[in-house]
Amino acid sequence: MGINQSGFDAGEQSERLARVAADPRYQALVARRSRFTWMLTGVMLAVFFGYILLIAFNKALLAQPIGGGTTSLGIPIGLGVILVGIALTGVYVRRANSDFDPMVRSIREDLEK
Amino acid sequence: MTRFMTPRVGLFLFVLILPTMALADALTGQAEQQATNWPAILMFGAFVVATLGITRWAAGRTKNVSDFYTAGGGITGFQNGLAIAGDYMSAASFLGISAQIFSDGYDGLIYSTGFLVGWPIILFLLAERLRNLGRFTFADVASFRFAQTPVRIFAAFSTLAVVIFYLIAQMVGAGQLIKLLFGLPYGYAVVIVGVLMTCYVLFGGMIATTWVQIIKAVLLLGCATFMALAVLWNFGFSPDALFARAVQVKTDLAAAAGAAPAEAAERGRSIMGxxxxxxxxxxAISFGMALMFGTAGLPHILMRFFTVPDAKAARKSVLWATGWIGYFYLLTFIIGFGAIVLVGTNPAFLDPVAGGLRGGGNMAAIHLADAIGGNLFLGFVCAVAFATILAVVAGLTLAGASAVSHDLYASVVRKGQATSEEELRVSRRTVFVLAIIAIFLGIIFEQQNVAFMVSLAFALAASGNFPVLLLSVLWPGCTTRGIVIGGTVGVVLALILTILSPAIWVSVFGNAEPIFPFSSPTIFSMPLAFFTIWLVSTLDRSGRAAVDRGGYLEQRVRSETGIGAAQASAH
Structure with missing residues (x-):
């Protein structure tokens, strides 16, 4: 039982959703989007837990100074993890706006016909 | 109508609390109170007046449950991004992270990264699906194709557990902060937070809560930007010069404490790694998991995705939030190092008797404000820190209230037959009750170290809400029984292991050795929750299980396309 505010009764709504599920464009959308999101998730997990493991097993490496100054290697790496997080978010939003949204729109438009 | 109730309710609350306050005063032996800080009080007063004005305006627009819980879905992606950032940039992260950098240097950055990386995960796996499937609470999503009663009961209790632990940490933080900053007694401080938060939520609902959050986020970002720029300006905008000076300061301190030159140099250098x-x-891994996945299970954060009109806006709000939060952590890093140099070397900020900072370790950023901008800017930063706690507490309370009124009352008790007015009434009463509980617990826990409570809240969210939500949305084979048993196992194990861990078993109960030696339970409790959900669902042969599995296809279509999703209400 979900919340249904679409103005269709449950049977009609169910029939509409089944029609979409059978639509090859929908199947392509789901396949593409889930491949993309799991890939991004994998990158984020690898980057973050790679960082955590580096801290756990090689603290000395992160403490090493870079460029002849005081700044240690750990600082660009740590800030880099934050920047990767923001960048991946941006990558997803861009792809979703330009790619997934039009696919969803065309499926929905055909459904309303 | 609701507006006329304000003074009465406020008075009632105050009268109720008075005896408790006297008790708290009697218990507070060490009360280290600062002189009354008038600029801080005036600026905080201005903030309160402005936010109460917003609450009054919002009260006029809060007509039904949808307005109350989710601002009618009428918040834009940008606004919601700021509000999410506001929810997340709590006083604990502003004061706590800068304080940690002040004392240990680099370690503070590990916290920051862990807090940030949960956001991309939320975006990739949950944000849009939440918006497409849910309406008011994350239980709408978790129970979408399942038997309503058991799933909602589980979700409501795990929400309340997370909310209450988080709330205690915020209330205690608020009380201690205000005692130090404004020179008010602890009990008054906790009551002020409780009463103001009740006003925002009770009368203004999600509309007021969101705008309080947005204003506070802008003030906090502005304030932190100014502080970071002022610190960098002192070093010709060279971070390396700042770090070099900080290492020098720490080395000198170690040498003054009697360390040999080589050892002093090494201790000074240690803040860079x-x-x-x-x-x-x-x-390390367990802690990282709690931070990363806990974010995706915090009810007051998940609720924010129902305040926007559609999936596209939900997506946009995560991008804005991640950007602002990342920027904020960059600033706290600079602020923390700035404090080492500008605060750590100034005897005016140091406690001559106990050593360390006047007012405790968490005051590094506050003293830095004084060092940079004098008393007036100090007052401003104090007011912003207080406003921060207030806004976060309001968001938490609203999430807790919606779990009781929407999940327990409307869905379980009334089986979905409650009218909007009835649900709203229960919601408002719950806000009131939660406020009293928060004030009460805030006073009881005054003397305790509550830092672990935030990590406990994250561990519970990562071990209960997160696995339940993820599998209910993404795994066709998931069943009601699997969700309820698996989620409960995760939450209970996280709770038990935390009690047996050093933070409670040794620090609070005073035992010599912890039974559970690690600092965070998540590496065990979260995988066990996933495994239990999988195992119980797979073995589930009940009639209900067939219905649960059969409902997946429709749920998936709606979650992917938004067809049939709840619409924003017209204003």
Whole structure:
């Protein structure tokens, strides 16, 4: 039982959703989007837990100074993890706006016909 | 109508609390109170007046449950992004992270990264699906194709557990902060937070809560930007010069404490790399998991995705939030190092008797404000820190209230037959009750170290809400029984292991050795929750299980396309 505010009764709504599920464009959308999101998730997990493991097993490496100054290697790496997080978010939003949204729109438009 | 109730309710609350306050005063032996800080009080007063004005305006627009819980879905992606950032940039992260950098240097950055990386995960796996499937609470999503009663009961209790632990930490933080900053007694401070938060939520609902959050986020970002720029300006905008000076300061301090030159140099240098914060690899990974996945299970954060009109806006709000939060952590890093140099060397900020900072370790950023901008800017930063706690507490309370009124009352008790007015009434009463509980617990826990409570809240969210939500949305084979048993196992195990861990078993109960040696339970409790959900669902042969599995296809279509999703209400 979900919340249904679409103005269709449950049977009609169910029939509409089944029609979409059978639509090859929908199947392509789901396949593409889930491949993309799991890939991004994998990158984020690898980057973050790679960082955590580096801290756990090689603290000395992160403490090493870079460029002849005081700044240690750990600082660009740590800030880099934050920047990767923001960048991946941006990558997803861009792809979703330009790619997934039009696919969803065309499926929905055909459904309303 | 609701507006006329304000003074009465406020008075009632105050009268109720008075005896408790006297009790708290009697208990407070060490009460280290500062002189009354008038600029801070005036600026905080201005903030309160402005936010109460917003609440009054919002009260006029809060007509039904949808307005109350989710601002009618009428918040834009940008606004929601700021509000999410506001929810997330709590006083604990502003004061706590800068304080940690002040004392240990680099370790503070590990916290920051862990807090940030949960956001991309939320975006990739949950944000849009939440918006497409849910309406008011994350239980709408978790129970979408399942038997309503058991799933909602589980979700409501796990929400309340997370909310209450988080709330205690915020209330205690608020009380201590205000005692120090404004020179008010602890009990008054906790009551002021409780009463103001009740006003925002009770009368203004999600509309007021969101705008309070947005204003506070802008003030906090502005304030932190100014502080970071002022610190960098002192070093010709060279971070390396700042770091070099900080290492020098720490080296001198170690030498003054009697360390040999070589050892002093090494101690000074230690702030540039990871130190004792992460002790063993298991604790490190476990802690990282709690931060990363806990974010995706915090009810007051999840609720924010229902305040926007559609999936596209939900997506946009995560991008804005991640950007602002990342920027904020960059600033706290600079602020923390700035404090080492500008605060750590100034005797005016140091406690001559106990050593360390006047007013406790968490005051590094506050003293830095004084060092940079004098008393007036100090007052401003104090007011912003207080406003921060107030806004976060309001968001938490609203999430807790919606769990009781929407999940327990409307869905379980009334089986979905409650009218909007009835649900709203229960919601408002719950806000009131939660406020009293928060004030009461805030006073009881005054003397306790509550830092672990935030990590406990994250561990519970990562071990209960997160696995339940993820599998209910993504795994066709998931069943009601699997969700309820698996989620409960995760939450209970996280709770038990936390009690047996060093933070409670040794620090609070005073035992010599912890039974559970690691600092965070998540590496065990979260996988066990996933495994239990999988195992119980797979073995589930009940009639209900067939219905649950059969409902997946429709749920998936709606979650992917938004067809049939709840619409924003017209204003």
């Amino acid at each position: 990871p130190g004792n914060f992460i002790k063993d690899p298991i604790s």
